[in-house]
Amino acid sequence: MKRMNILLSLLLSLVLVAAACGDDDAGTTTTAAASTTTQPAAEETTTTVPPAPVLIGAIHPLTGGLAGAGNRMDNGARMAVDEINAAGGITSLGGAPLELISADSTGAPDVGQSEAERLISAGVSAIIGTYQSAVTTNVAAIAEREGVPLVIDVAVDDSILDQGYTYTFRLQPNATSMGTNGAKFLSELGGDEIKTVAYLHDDTGFGVSVSEAFTTAAAALGIEVITDITYAPFSVTDLTTEMAQAAAGSPDVIVITGYYNDGLLAARAAIDLEVDVKAIVGIAQGAFHTPQFVEDFGADAELFFNSNYHFNSSDPTVAGILERFEARFGEAMDTEAMLAYQAIYVVADALERAGSSDPADVRAALATTNIADHFLAYPGPITFDDTGENINAEPVLMQVIDGKVQQVLPIGLRETDPVFPGTSWGS
């Protein structure tokens, strides 16, 4: 038994030493790479040493059920980094280029956490991410503990910023904004015609927080949620039963909150059942406002509503970004990817004003962000309040009309008039 223990400890120490060496190796290879890149440049211009690149981390689900959206977001961030570098890098840091380090959360909060720690160990000045509320909650705690700013591109749950964190900033509207604005849009859209709603949503922090905010705001506007049905978004393969259950109470409108794939299932079920309602309205729904949804569903996609964050489709700069993205990656850019792209520009703006790549300085600069010429359909500039929420982040109501996702509310951002009541199969 004793000998066994000694041998075991030897084995374990070998394994652990191997792990430690692996880490050392990674360290030496990066320094070696850095010196090889700096040396030739130093020979050309003997007087100035080129600035070291500024590292930015990006955490998204690159594998697993949300890999599609996660990879588009990573591509969006990559494109922003390349464009900023092509335009001369960060001027106040002597033209320092940005370097993106992508990390895969695999959709799991614990992996997101260890990836965040990896990025911070690598020396990033800021992190962007992560598309999921649960993962973001975790990464925000690490960002706070380690003192590295986190710019949330997509993650809706209010409670992420309720912790009093000072290092986390959010670009997208939070759950309260999503829910209350969604309720407001319904009441503007339907007037007295919308009295009852059946709510179908995912059972994660995302769906729960948005539906709670909606239910409260809707009650104040005289709209009652008569059915509330949840499902597990990453394991669900069919939503026909849930959709039939939602339609059973004869609600005026069915409201849906969730991610992309489950959104497609919900839409498919509604179309197959030809549910008898005045409208199907997504609120913070991940699919109904995407070009992919229109492409996949064709005429069936007509008249689906979605109240969600959106890039500003009336802005010519945005049109250029969309074109460049599609040309480079071969697929249409969605709002999630635009938010990741925007997040990099927000970090770059902070770096520029801070004149430093120190995470604490970047945080201080982020707190005084004021970007008017952004790419999102918000009523004002990107600027953060004390808790880190983007003050002007609001969703817009969109509808698929004539095979195109078009902004219909608020009036100021309207591209065309909404069609209500209406479903692709009904009146």
Place this chain on the structure above:
Amino acid sequence: MVTVLALVPLGVSTFTLSVATTALIFALAGIGWNVLSGFAGQFSFGHAAYFGLGAYTVAVIFTKYSISPWLGLVLGGLVAAIFGLLTGWISFRFGLKGAYFALATFALAELLRLTFNNFDYVGAGIGITIPLAGGDSWGSLQFEDTPAIRYFVALGLVALGTLAVIIIKRSRVGSRMLAVREDEDAAASLGINPLRAKLVAIAASGFITAVAGGYYAMFLMFVDSDLAFGPFVSVVILLRPIVGGVGTIWGPVVGAAILSVLGEVTRSLVRDPPSFLQVIEGANGLDQVVFGLILVLVIIRAPDGVLGWFHRFRTRSAQ
């Protein structure tokens, strides 16, 4: 061995320490699993139930009642032990064995997952975020800028768990567990009460695994129903002792060390491959495939775990 593990924090990054801490936490959960499934022979496929109860107990009493997580670890262990006794009593009384018992444990973990996912008191689908206490605080088990302490606490818990298992295995009730595992009817004919031996095993097993879950909640600063009770958690817990060696004292620790190092090596290989493997750079998901293949190989080559393989190797070379 303890000295070797104690030297780990010297000169490694926060990230490496974080991986090592996670490995220790799941080693502890595996140590707990091993008591019921390795020693008493009752294969559990739902140890996430105990892990999650521990995690939620710590999170709830700390966020809602400001009770120290240290007490939470003990309370969580007790909650899990009681849950184990109740459900174990029912399962064993109805004679659930083998695959049926495994399925019952799986169903119980799923039941808890769904319950907690819809239970507003524990944050339903949103989960519970554990607030930062600010600075180093032993009372609230949080340490700023000193990830090494988090590692050492995990190491201490693993040491305690191992000590507990050594005591159990050498005790009279431990021998009864082994007897029940080998042949329940024979054990019963010798005057051993198999039900009692199995209930002691399930309570001790649940307690240890719940301590791991409780510490995991403090380590992540966040818990939701998937992280606590998800099916994946059960698999992660039982893979450690299976790879290391079921029913051995050190199996779960060895298995955890091997699997976490393997996981990190395959992941970093895909991130920064050596020059001759440049094609796989950024091939997301490939690391998981490679990891799975290596795992299958290990299990085929060493069905009784790495320790069993090592033991056979030693006896063969001695001949």
